[in-house]
Amino acid sequence: MSINCIRSLIESAALTHSDKIAIKHNEKSITYEELLKKVNQVAFYLKELDLPAGSRIGIYSNKGMDQVIAILAILSTNYVLVPLTKLLKSEQVEYIINDCDIRCIITDKLKLESIESINFDGHIISYETAHKDIPSFEEIFKYYKKPYETTVNGHDNAVITYSFGLTGTPKGIVISHRNLIDSARVVSSYLDLQEDDVLSGILIFNLDYGLNQIFCSLYKRATLALHRFILPSDFFNHLINDKVTVVAMMPVTINAMFDEDEHRIPSPELLSNVKTITSSGGNVTPKMVKDIQKYFPHVNFYSMHGLTEAFRSTYLEPSQINIRPESIGKAIPDVELYVINEEGFECKPREVGELIHRGGYIYKGFWNAPIETAQRFKSIQILKNVINLEGQLRDEIVVATGDYVYKDEEGYFYFVSRRDDMIKTRGFRVSPFEVESVVEKNFPQIDQCAIFSIPNDEIEEEIVMVYSARSEIPPKEITFELKNHLASYMIPNRIIYKKSLPLIPSDKNKINKEELKAELLDSLK
Template sequence: MQNSIRSLLEIAHKKHPNKIALIEKENKLTYQELLTKVNQLANYFNQLGLEDGARVGIYSNKSIEQVITILALLSTPYIIVPITRFLKPEQVEYIINDAGIECIVTDKTKISTIEKINFQGQMITFEPLQDALVSLKEIYKCFNSNFDLELDTDLPAIITYGFGSDGSQKGIVMTQKNLLDGTRIVSNYLDLNEDDIISGLLSFNLDYGLNQIFCTLHAGATLALHKFILPSNFFGHLLKDKVTVLALMPVHISKMFDEDSHRLPMSSQLDHVRVITSSGGNITKEMVKKVDDYFKPAKFYSMHGLIEALRSTYLDPSQIHIRPTSIGKAIPEVEVYIINEEGNECQAYEVGELIHRGCCIYQGYWNSEKSTKERFKNISILEKVITIENPDEIVIATGDYVYKDEEGYIYFVDRKDDMIKTSGYRVSPKEIEDVVYSNFKEIKQCAVFGVPNAQIEEEIILVYSAKDKIPLNEITFELKKHLATYMMPTTIEFRESLPLKASHHEVVDKAVLKKEFLI
């Protein structure tokens, strides 16, 4: 019975004990070996004497040991708090204090950060590092491989931290049921099966990456871990591991084609890739074309997720060339609505807020009743749109501004928090950024945001990075061809590089840039 993430592992093990479950370079684990190590580590965690619901941090690089630790903790009544490896010591310390972390599992690359902040709880290391610390290697020698424990699937299982638009860190709470629901739905519409080799390219600190682990177990497939360094070694991973399912963020699509084409494999060598997914950003027509040129047989799923729910919509691959910039329609077991400020359902091409109803809704924000109330709303906000049967039902007011076309396909405009108000107009930074990317191929990254201006509410700032600075008059001349006058940036600045978010190390941190212009 699939009633916890652990049950997915047990079922996969029962069906395929000798099948390879995990690959990391030359290291491989069968389902039998994986279950044994997970059970040994879960037994160790259970004898630590922590209370049910205690928070345990995982602060490490991606590895087989990290996956084992995630699955072991999901076998216990404790709550996992993944800590992104790019965070600075003060940011790590904030999460430890905010979540009340009592134990941290770490590796040799991150232990020095924990020591700097003088963490007083228990520490466990992947490899033997200090005599005073217990390592996974020692645990495997000493603890039993039999394990059994009933879990309440409605209790919190994971708290993932990300950054809000104001730069503050917030934790979102997920239950075992949330994880299972997302796994089942995604696995079904992607049609994953036991013959698949799923790329573990994404970070396991957020739900999109974690979902790759759980979908692998659900299908009884194989997960091949990889860290993106250069396009050549990324394609090497696809070829060597014979990847069939590839989960990406849009930035990966841009980066994978950064090298000269003669350094990349021929598209015919990649015919084994049958499914590609993208989430965590917006897809462009150019990205779709590049993927199509290199992965000809692959079905490309563009997906839209939320901080408060794993997934809201996906675009069927049959539509990717017809409407490549659409985020599609609602995933199975979810309903989505677009409402205006009066609470009425928006007509075709009318921009409004996306409301998520149904499956995959997380529990709320950790230690933040205010943030939870802002996003998790009573069903009554849809009273002008649907007949309400359960007055206690909760939906998500996503904060995403979107519109639908006459066939019901949805298009993302921008985050409600990011929209710029200038000269009486609402301006989408994304719309300006899309124009920049479409017309300046040399621009690698750009960020558009507003800063206060008493005369026009906000003025528009554009900051970009490229190999070389582009003459200002060239940029303004081109932008004027595509943008209304009120959408034109008043300030355009070149930087050799732009600050990136610690939680999404490929996404520009606009909060940091904005602070520079407010000084």
């Protein structure tokens, strides 16, 4: 079996750390030896389904120990894991099932009804015994006692992940077994993870950032403590009671963590077990940094920037978080990053261009989507004006990320915008992210802000700002302050107040700008 697969980590951990706690969830825990046994039982059952090699198996359930066992069992076979976050609606699940031809779904009692409503005609497995026609983990653990052996190749497809954005019809990104091992190795290295660490499993396991917590824990023979974030008080209890040392979070969770009466937040002494906090998937604000440093004064805080097409591009060293908090950092180990302009030449310091990712952690492409794959996965010839390609023996693939960034004089990168988000107005390109950042810095009373555009024949597109706050701020006051920080062509033409802003149903980190735009256009008819 290849050493470049998660299966090899499970077997090695069970051999060398058989009695070590691998996973804990509330009052339950499981050792590495017990974990391997249960993974083998489920993998054996999946193998007996006799599906063609490479068949896709979905997991659509709430977080729990059985969910992790299911993930590792699929990765122990020659099938492909397709995580389906429980936040998805039935029609979104049906879209993914059809898009990648899922043959089997592993679920729980709560999601069975959703699956049955879409008339799924493949195999269904439930964690709990539901009714006689649906096999369950309970039955598998009771009756499947045979030894299980497998061969997994590092280059084989391992996972297809989907992220629903504004369009509602995403393309799945294909991740190999080698990709999973590489991502665990590099994160364990630059975060300096240790065997005695306890990693918090608060992220959902539908994307690589969440899945990586499982794999890093296995890689270092550490412990994964599962938790579902609902209330800040419960989360703090999780950190204290589970003696968590490493926490991976989304920025929205960091905000929610401190959305509590100050007197109800535990003292720094009670939270002193935590040594590392990471953030990815959004902008880290000065307030987040301030709150973390107040309650976790000795923690190493890493801000990171990942891609859809590659596991991760950059991270910011904790020592730099107060010096350059807006930076996404520098390239992670084994990665080269370049910023190029539309002519293919390298941008000068502080000149905005497209981020090109070369080196490790590049995924295999988009599932059944040759056009989308060709748009992002490029020949290294795209860098012919930047690096010396003399003597190249193969046509190397790099990722044209679609991220607009710039690099400062010291080599630190700064995110500006996604290519698709850029607004063209009065002959200029405007980044919504840049305007939103200025609003965030200068209007602490504003809770959320969305910058987007609507058509305007005279100036191409006009800029719209929609914001939420406890009370409305006079538009002239907002405009006056923004003029002190932004060029005139970047000032919003319309400023709209709403008590709350809509979020994307399957991604509570993002404001649904398309809904806001549609609402505004309807009102202008």
